[in-house]
Amino acid sequence: MTQTTPTRAVPRRRGLWRRLRHDYAATPAAALVTLVCGTILVAIAWTLIDWAILRATFDPAAGREACRAAGGACWPVIAARWRVILFGLYPYDEQWRAALACLVVAAVILLSCLPRMWGLGRLAAIWATGTALFYLLMRGGLFGLTPVNEQQWGGLPLTLFVFVATAVIGMPMAIVLALMRRSSLPGIAIPAGLLIDAIRSLPLLSILFTCAIVLPLVLPDFLIGEKLYRVVFGAALFFAAYQAEIIRGGFQAIPRGQEEAAKALGLGWRQRLVRILLPQAFRLALPATINQFVIAFMETALIVVVGFMDLLASANTAFRTGEWTFAHVEVYAFIAAIYFAFVFGLSRYGAFLEARMDAGQQRS
Amino acid sequence: MDRTAPAIEITGLHKSYGGFQALRGIDLTVARGERVVVCGPSGSGKSTMIRCINQLEEHDSGTIRVLGTVLDGRLASLDEIRREVGMVFQQFNLFPHMTVLENCTLAPMLVRRLPRAEAEATAMRFLEKVRIPEQAQKYPAQLSGGQQQRVAIARALCMEPQIMLFDEPTSALDPEMIAEVLDVMVTLAQEGMTMVCVTHEMGFARKVADRVIFMDRGEIIEAAPPGQFFSAPQNDRTRQFLSQVLGH
Numbered sequence: 001m002t003q004t005t006p007t008r009a010v011p012r013r014r015g016l017w018r019r020l021r022h023d024y025a026a027t028p029a030a031a032l033v034t035l036v037c038g039t040i041l042v043a044i045a046w047t048l049i050d051w052a053i054l055r056a057t058f059d060p061a062a063g064r065e066a067c068r069a070a071g072g073a074c075w076p077v078i079a080a081r082w083r084v085i086l087f088g089l090y091p092y093d094e095q096w097r098a099a100l101a102c103l104v105v106a107a108v109i110l111l112s113c114l115p116r117m118w119g120l121g122r123l124a125a126i127w128a129t130g131t132a133l134f135y136l137l138m139r140g141g142l143f144g145l146t147p148v149n150e151q152q153w154g155g156l157p158l159t160l161f162v163f164v165a166t167a168v169i170g171m172p173m174a175i176v177l178a179l180m181r182r183s184s185l186p187g188i189a190i191p192a193g194l195l196i197d198a199i200r201s202l203p204l205l206s207i208l209f210t211c212a213i214v215l216p217l218v219l220p221d222f223l224i225g226e227k228l229y230r231v232v233f234g235a236a237l238f239f240a241a242y243q244a245e246i247i248r249g250g251f252q253a254i255p256r257g258q259e260e261a262a263k264a265l266g267l268g269w270r271q272r273l274v275r276i277l278l279p280q281a282f283r284l285a286l287p288a289t290i291n292q293f294v295i296a297f298m299e300t301a302l303i304v305v306v307g308f309m310d311l312l313a314s315a316n317t318a319f320r321t322g323e324w325t326f327a328h329v330e331v332y333a334f335i336a337a338i339y340f341a342f343v344f345g346l347s348r349y350g351a352f353l354e355a356r357m358d359a360g361q362q363r364s
Numbered sequence: 365m366d367r368t369a370p371a372i373e374i375t376g377l378h379k380s381y382g383g384f385q386a387l388r389g390i391d392l393t394v395a396r397g398e399r400v401v402v403c404g405p406s407g408s409g410k411s412t413m414i415r416c417i418n419q420l421e422e423h424d425s426g427t428i429r430v431l432g433t434v435l436d437g438r439l440a441s442l443d444e445i446r447r448e449v450g451m452v453f454q455q456f457n458l459f460p461h462m463t464v465l466e467n468c469t470l471a472p473m474l475v476r477r478l479p480r481a482e483a484e485a486t487a488m489r490f491l492e493k494v495r496i497p498e499q500a501q502k503y504p505a506q507l508s509g510g511q512q513q514r515v516a517i518a519r520a521l522c523m524e525p526q527i528m529l530f531d532e533p534t535s536a537l538d539p540e541m542i543a544e545v546l547d548v549m550v551t552l553a554q555e556g557m558t559m560v561c562v563t564h565e566m567g568f569a570r571k572v573a574d575r576v577i578f579m580d581r582g583e584i585i586e587a588a589p590p591g592q593f594f595s596a597p598q599n600d601r602t603r604q605f606l607s608q609v610l611g612h
Contacts, residue, residue, distance in 0.1 A: 260420050261457035261516075265471035265523060266446040275470060279461050357461070 052333070064323060077327035078334050081318040085335065088154015088309035088317075094146060098157045101137040104130055105160045113349055115356070127168075134161070150228040154309030156338065162300045162310065165232045167293060170239035175278075177244035182251060192244075199241035204302055207234045212306035231303055239296050246292060250285030251277060283357045290350035294343050311335055369432030371396045371527050371558045372417060377426035379412055386412040388582040390426070396526075399559045401569040401590075404579035405605060410562045413579070414529050417560065418449045431526060447475060450520030454532040456512040458504035464491070464515050465500040468522045476523065483522070490518040494548050510541030514548055521552075528552065530561040564609055570594060578602045 025031035055072025060079035067074035078085075087098045108130030111117050117126065138157060141147040153161070180192035199207070211234030216224045224230070254277060262272040282289070304313040315335045319328045370393050377390035387409045394400050402410045415421040416428060419435055419442055428435045430445045459467050468487035472478045478486070491497040494514040504512055513533055520528060530549065534542045546568050553559055553572035563569070569576050569590055576593040578586040578601075586593070586602045594610075597603045 255455070255457070257453055257455050257457035258459065261451075261453060261459070263420060264418055264446060264449075264451035264453075265519070266443060266475040267471060268443070268475075271474050275474070276459055283461065 064326065067327070073330050073333075074327045075330060077319065077324045077330050081321075081324060081331070082334075084155075084318040085311070085315045085331065086155045088158065088314035089152050090154050090157075091146070091148060091152065094140070094148060097137040097140065097145065097148075098153075098155070101134050101157045102160060104133045104137065105157070105164060109164070150226050151307075153228070155314040156311050158303075158308060159300045159311040162228075162232055162235065162303055162308075163297050166235040166239050166296050166300070169232065170236035170243060170296070173236060173240035174243035174247055177240055178247040178251065179273075181244065181248055196241045196244055199237060200245075204235070204238050204299055205305060207238050208302060208306050210234065227306070228308070231306055231308070235296070235299070235303075239292065243289065243292050246285045246288045247281055249288070250281035250283075253284045254280045286350065286354055286357070290347055293346055297343060297346070298339070311338065367432075369429065370394060371398065371431060372560070373427075373429040374413075374417075375427050377413065377416060377428065378424045379409075379416065379421060380424060385582050387416070387423070390582075390584055392577070392584065392587075394527075394558065394560060396558055397556050398574045399553050399557075399572050400561070400575050400577060401573040402560065402562045402577045402579060403564060403566075403569070403605070403609075404585075407581075408579040409582040410579050411531050414531055414560055414562050417527075417529060418446055418451055420451075447523060448525050449527045449529060450523055450525035451529040451531065452513070452516050452520055452533045454535050456504070456509070456516045456536070458512055458516055458519070460504050463501055463503055464496075464507070467504070467515060468519045471519070472522050486524075487518070487522050490521045491515070493521070493551070494518045495544075508541060509537045510544045513537065513541075513545045517545075517548055517552075527558045527560070530559065530563065532562050532564075534563065534565055566594070566606075566609055578605060580605070 024034040050072065052073050055070055056075055057067045057070045057072065058075050059066070060076050062074075062076045064074075067076065083092070083095055086102075087095045090098045108126055111126050112123060117123060136142055136145070138153060138161075139148060139150075177192050177196055180188050181196065183189045183192070208231055211230040212227050215230055258276055258280065259272055262276045267275070300310055301312040303310050309317070312335060315331050319325055319331045324331075372392070372394040374390055374392045377387050378385070379387040390409075390413055392400075392413075402414065404410050412421055416423045417430060422437070423435075431448055433441050433444055435441060435445060458464075459470070462470065465484065465487055468491065469478075469480065469483040472483040472486060473480060476483075488497055488500065491500055494517055496511055496514050496518070499507060499511060499515070504515065507515065517533075533549070534545050537545060542565070546565060549559075549561070549568065550572055559572075561568070561573075573590045575587055576590050577584055578593070578597075578599070580601050586597060586599050588598075593602075594606065597606055
């Protein structure tokens with residue numbers, strides 16, 4: 001681009017005050033809007049700070065009465081109940097295993113996010129090791145670790161497990177469904193389309209119920225498996241139906257000439273797919289994909305309806321005991337911070353990927 | 365692959381889209397080393413014909429024989445042909461997620477199974493030939509249209525094809541960039557490459573073509589060496605077309 005950028009209405013050198021006035025109070029009406037919105041924002045911020053910090057009780061030993069007297073947030077509830085919030089029903093003496101399992105999941109995710117690890121061999125090694133470690137820690141039964149049944153899993157490790165398994169199983173399913181729906185053979189495209197549309201027409205809750213309760217009635221015994229895995233499969237199917245449409249949208253946005261050029265160079269179907277089409281489809285689908293991941297993370301909380309104690313459900317039980325029933329806002333704020341950390345990390349990583357894939361590709 | 369067969373032999377080629385007959389009975393033989401320029405009004409079937417040669421379009425009837433191999437719909441014969449036939453498109457169609465060098469080495473490495481070092485050496489040789497070696501590490505979007513099209517030519521050449529197809533290679537370019545692309549194509553023609561070019565660049569046709577072919581409504585109306593084609597066209601439709609492209 002060789003055009004000169006239009007000169008700014010107000011050059012920088014005229015000072016911060018002038019610029020602020022230009023941006024936020026150019027007219028009396030704009031000034032009024034700024035004033036009203038600003039007042040509301042300041043009031044909210046002040047109330048929050050006042051509650052969460054200024055009048056809050058931080059002393060871990062403080063009890064209900066001390067909190068009541070101070071009038072602000074009662075953070076001792078977290079100190080007293082954090083193990084229930086984070087690990088749910090997992091046997092108390094074994095919770096160090098659940099904590100380590102969380103670290104394993106976090107390490108696997110972080111390692112997979114590093115561009116230098118993006119090779120089939122490396123990723124497979126990371127995920128195989130990570131899955132084995134996670135299972136060893138969570139299930140036990142080997143090396144003298146007490147076995148812990150999936151029904152007793154809870155809190156953060158369960159939420160992470162359901163999310164990661166949903167995404168890892170759902171993503172390949174989504175790619176396969178998207179490719180099937182794009183097929184020129186009606187015998188493949190139509191069933192894929194029907195499956196996608198059928199799943200998208202059902203609420204996730206009903207799919208989870210079906211997987212948890214109805215499937216055992218209709219499946220032969222050897223296919224039933226643990227309830228947790230049936231539920232994860234249901235969640236993955238649901239994820240895949242939406243993600244398949246996102247990927248298909250990415251495919252449709254690729255100019256037709258791309259595949260023609262690849263054909264003309266003699267590339268076969270799989271080479272065209274892996275080298276030319278999928279990378280471009282993923283790039284085009286990236287913002288919507290990150291969105292879908294975020295939604296999938298939030299939706300893990302729904303597994304409570306089929307009897308699992310995920311992070312949110314564990315938090316709910318944490319303040320249900322006599323002493324802390326008044327402190328639910330503090331507990332929710334705590335898990336909100338955990339959800340926020342994960343989802344904010346996810347969306348920042350999405351932004352990093354976008355920037356990386358765009359490197360050098362902007363139209364000049 | 366028959367070493368003595370003509371580069372391309374097309375007989376009785378028909379192709380229709382729905383009810384529209386794009387090609388109605390094309391017969392064309394291109395000898396090895398021959399340069400053929402195909403022109404004609406839009407919708408005359410020139411692109412469809414050239415795209416049938418490497419089967420980006422499947423024909424309905426008739427036979428196409430490329431380097432002696434009949435294109436009969438078998439994948440094996442298709443793969444064999446596409447390795448030997450390079451194509452340059454109007455819209456360049458470079459792969460935007462790869463650098464110029466990666467664009468050029470991809471097919472040689474995947475299809476010809478060249479080791480990376482060798483593929484890169486070949487790529488640099490052809491990038492130099494199209495006078496753009498210094499852009500090897502850039503992405504297509506960072507180049508001008510003319511540069512992109514020269515990369516596209518180099519990318520096709522890296523497969524060391526025996527035949528090159530050009531489908532309106534300069535039609536999407538700004539006027540000042542047409543010359544740099546045509547220069548490369550002229551060099552290629554002078555080195556004896558078998559070329560079929562769909563183009564409206566009549567100067568190029570005059571300079572390098574062995575034969576100019578005029579198509580209209582899915583048929584070849586006239587085929588003649590450029591001297592005769594431009595100075596003494598036989599058919600009314602050819603004359604009318606020439607007066608339109610040359611007349612101003």
